[in-house]
Amino acid sequence: MQRKIQVINVQKMETMKNVSLLILTLLIAFNYGCDEELVYDAIEEANPVIESFEPTSGSYGDEITIKGDHLGSANMIYFGDSLATIKYRISNNEVVAKLEKGSVSGYITVSNTVGSVSSASEFTVVYAVPTIADFTDQQVLPNSVFKIEGDNLEVVYDVYFGSSKANIVEKTDDFFLVEVPFFEEDEEPANVSLSYNNNGILEQVQSIGKISLYRILPSFSVIPNQGVTGSEIVFEGENLTLIDEMLFNGQSASFTVNDDGTELVVILGEDLFSVSASEVTVKASYFGGTQEEMLSESFEVVVPTVNYYSGIKLNSGC
Incomplete structure (x- = not known):
């Protein structure tokens, strides 16, 4: 009878131990998923060192992992001349940066309070080209709100009707709401154009559909x-x-x-x-x-x- 009780107690202790380990594992996983400042190593203040980065190319919004030394104290990261967002400081040897809108191809530069270093090779920014969903030719009133749908619209800087710039009322990744500008009659019918950044150069894509104005005057x-x-x-x-x-x-x-x-x-x-x-x-x-x-x-x-x-x-x- 006494041996049976001892066995049961040992089983209870093993169960409690397993539960404790499970709770500890969950806590670590939770902290890893929620905390963007994940520096577990002691941070030594010294010039940062870049040994590698991956991937070697990417687009706006992508996250790039940079490995090396003294990266846990990084306070600025540039891709070419464009400032990136420091997303995660994984350790003193690893940091993750996010490409922002307008980023250009170039060397990666990591800085901290001691100094800065640039990568041995360049990072290539792949630029998304916006597209405009087809719409039928139509007439609209000046100052009315017009909806433009398409893909990769997050890279767009400006919207034009002919040569006249439109005021952007609302912008998402897949549609714009813009106020139709007044444009001269000799420009009718006008294409809708989107200007975007292509490796530091502003380019435009045009709609197939065309816009004319109801020229109702007060x-x-x-x-x-x-x-x-x-x-x-x-x-x-x-x-x-x-x-x-x-x-x-x-x-x-x-x-x-x-x-x-x-x-x-x-x-x-x-x-x-x-x-x-x-x-x-x-x-x-x-x-x-x-x-x-x-x-x-x-x-x-x-x-x-x-x-x-x-x-x-x-x-x-x-």
């Missing part, structure tokens, strides 16, 4: 010729929702437009003008500031004045 039928600062003045017309700015002597005034685009109300802020009465120019700007229309060259702005009188006694009734 028009004014009622233009006031006078206004008092601090008050509202009303302009009437058609397509006034296309207006981006109302400019009084070049200064932008606040305004609102009704839903059908037939009425535009300007608030003449008191900070726009400093003289008691003046004639100013009034312009309407639209299509992202690329087009302006002169509405008045002699709009009269009246600034109310306050008169102060002295020597007047008020009868208080007492």
